[in-house]
Amino acid sequence: MTTIAMIALMFVAFYFLILRPQKKRQEQQRKTLNALEPGARVLTSTGVYAKLLRIGEKQAVLELSPGHEMTIVKHAIVRAVQPGDEDLEMESEDFHDADDASHDVTSGEAADYDPENRDSFPWADRDGESHKPGA
8 A cells, every 4th residue: 555655646746846847837938929029039949039020820030130030930939038138239230241341251261162173172082082170
């Protein structure tokens, strides 16, 4: 009889210590996602701050910076950003235009790569074996 009582006690403890708190967290996450409106700043599970543009049943479209959108799984949104969460405020003029000549990235090994000439790839030898650093 004491063995059955111990097993029952373990199931009760399992429910109150693991299952019940998990259900509460899931319910809170569901409420948070349902309360989100387009235009809100959100934080994703990967640590990305973005502006919510559209939200559907399964997916959401986020604006990372002006003109740069990303579609994610809706459940990757952790919460709406609260005042004080972000320590850096980015203004639209802080982002460089892709045509900005002062932001030149055409130097170095990657710039020398010619897609028509396989031998120009910086990490490939003529024998086709990879010599990429760390490989």
